[in-house]
Amino acid sequence: MARRRRPPKDPEGRMPLKEHLLELRRRLVIAAIAVVIGAIVGWIYYDPIYEQLSQPFRDYKDQNPDSIVALNFANPTAAFSQQLSISIFVGILLASPVWMYQIWAFIMPGLTKREKRVSLAFFAATVPLFAAGCIFAYYTLPKALLILYGFTPDENTSSNIQSTTDYFTFVTRFILAFGAAWLLPVVLVALAALGILSARQMLAAWRPAVLLIFVAAAIITPTPDPFTMFLLAGPLVLLYFGACGIAALIGRKRQEARPDWLDTPEDEASTLE
DSSP states (O other): OOOOOOOOOOOTTTTOHHHHHHHHHHHHHHHHHHHHHHHHHHHHHHHHHHHHHHHHHHHHHOTTTTSEEEEEESTHHHHHHHHHHHHHHHHHHHHHHHHHHHHHHHHHGOHHHHHHHHHHHHHHHHHHHHHHEEEEEEEHHHHHHHHTTTTOTTTTOEEEEEEEEHHHHHHHHHHHHHHHHTHHHHHHHHHHHSSSSHHHHHHTTTTHHHHHHHHHHHHSSSSSSHHHHHHHHHHHHEEEEEEHHHHHHHHHHHHHHOOOOGGGGGGSSOOOO
């Protein structure tokens, strides 16, 4: 079998633009294939996935037996479209280690040796944090929906009959928003490891950072209610301060490894050990 030739580089080690675009296309194709394979798994197990994601409707119905609660398929193609969209959603989740690695592998050739080590640690932390955010959203979703349904007016005059498209759009965005948002500490720690951001700077800016977290949570959550916003912003604030602590440890190790002669004034001779 012929070995795949590595893209040629110029004398400075940079990849030509054409080869760079071809490499991007290859990474995108690999990520897309992984999502398709995951979507096939989601299609096969669609029924239990559908039952689990629609469980909050049944929970609300059990607690309010006189209320009218149902998911409505609005047209003949709605059921097929919904199965396809949920399958793709499952494929994105299952393939997250693959497409995240493809992002890292595409960026890696342009990094220095030290930056590659940092980016590898970045990738190692990205997948579990993304998964943790999605799992947190998955387990808090039923309680969030029960609270939101609780604002429904008198059950004798109102009902919760929703389009399946609207409902599952809310559910999938809710889960993906949490997964993406939980990557915040990884980005902050990576910037600290690269020397771009320090723990002192992060702590000094905690007030505007918390404000921006709440603003971002209000934007990316699929509904305008404050409960969902606080549900997303609360853990992010804790993760922000956790990232500050890790950045402080990185800064301390960097300071301990700093040679003493760098602190010698320019008009004085440094001592040699």
